[in-house]
Amino acid sequence: MSDPFKQAAGNRKVLTADESAEGRLDAWLTAQVGEEFSRSRIKALIKDGQVFLRGDPVTDPQRKVRTGDSFELTLPEPEDPTPQGEDIPLDILHEDDDVIVICKPSGLVVHPGAGNWTGTLVNALIHHCSNTLSGIGGVRRPGIVHRLDKDTTGVMVVAKNDIAHRHLSLQFADHGRTMPLERAYQAVVWGRPRSLSGMVDAPLGRATGDRTRRAVKRPDSQDADEAITHYQVVERFHEKPDATAFASLVECRLETGRTHQIRVHMAHIGHPLLGDTVYGAGFKTKANLLPEEIRKIVNGFGRQALHAFMLQFEHPRTGEIMHFEVPLPDDMVELVEALRR
Incomplete structure (x- = not known):
């Protein structure tokens, strides 16, 4: 044949x-x-x-x-799989011979992949750091030891050599259980969790029929990965006498670091993030209950309301505890201020 x-x-x-x-x-x-x-x-x-x-x-x-x-x-012409340096501005919080700490803006993809071969954080890092980034992550992820979703803002650390990469990777794999790594996020969620603080212990895996989504799995599922999120309600917006609220500002701390973990876990307990069209689309009509001025801001918030405001780790060379915090970005400040009104 x-x-x-x-x-x-x-x-x-x-x-x-x-x-x-x-x-x-x-x-x-x-x-x-x-x-x-x-x-x-x-x-x-x-x-x-x-x-x-x-x-x-x-x-x-x-x-x-x-x-x-x-x-x-x-077929389209083949694309170069090796990222090239691009002059993309970086908000640098700290830099030395071993690490670079940045505040990632919304809309910036961390590393090249399908549909995003250019304009990523990796492209910016290659331009800024030349050939000094760690090669352990491969050509598409040089220096990358953890990531944030495209539309999540906040603190990230990048390894500038292989020794730093190995040391940081161990800390992220440990998730702060025995090492000093800490990560904390701020999120605006629909409603108010029943408990003002708590833990979500729900294994995660790929959603059936959609490889881009994650879903809560049975503990005995073959693809279930342990996932634990600790949360605390920081502020309630439009709280009612029955202790419910229209929305809440929540602080989340990760005990594990799964893809979309906070987004899936908060949706799992009935409080998805504002602006999350993947895991919280069914809640969008709640904004119709708000006054028009506030409703426009809530409906116009074009991403999940999630910000990695704090990162702490042990410096791979000196052993010093490095602690970084960054305030909410302007769009989340506007959202919170509108909800307060």
Whole structure:
């Protein structure tokens, strides 16, 4: 049987379905291309009109593949996987020969990945630090020992050499149980937790059917990772006589460091973060209860209301306890002040 995968002129590939072909178009094309492109990328190319059948574009990713169908797939030019330095401003809190501590703004992705090959914190660090960053994290994550979500603001530390990287990684892996690492966040959540302080102990893993989301798992689930968050209510907004509130400012401290941990845990106990369209979309209509001026600010808050305000760690060379705190960014200050009104 002839190979169904042939290289066409330019950056087009021709793929012909044989008698064993079955299923929807995006899944079949992904299987034919292999690891070169993810299924989500193939799906996007289909919707963008980059797949043709007998000269006509096919834009339905769910179209059934039939024996004899010969598809032309237009592929984008390959992107350089090695990040390049970019002159992106950094808010530097501390820097020496071993570490650099920054305050990350909202909208800045930490390291390159699908859809964000440039304009990341790594690109900024490469430009600022030249070739002094630790290489343990690989070419796409030089010096990176922990991360914050794209729209989460706050303190981060980066390793400038391999010794610092190993030492810091041990501290983050320990999560402050036996070492001096501490991390604290401020979040604005819907409502008011029943207890003014407490602990959420709920294992996390990938959400079923969506690899970008996380979900609470049963402890005996194969993909369940231990996740523990401690929280304390700092301030309540529009508190009522029955001890409920419209929203609350909460301080969270991590005992583990899972992806989206605070966002998932607070949603799990019924108090998702304001502005979190992934884990708190169902709460957005609550803003309709507010006066118009405040409602506009709440509805216009374009990210999850989460800020990593404190980071403490042991310096990898001197052993000194390094402690950094940064105030709420301007957009969260505006949100809190509006809620206070």
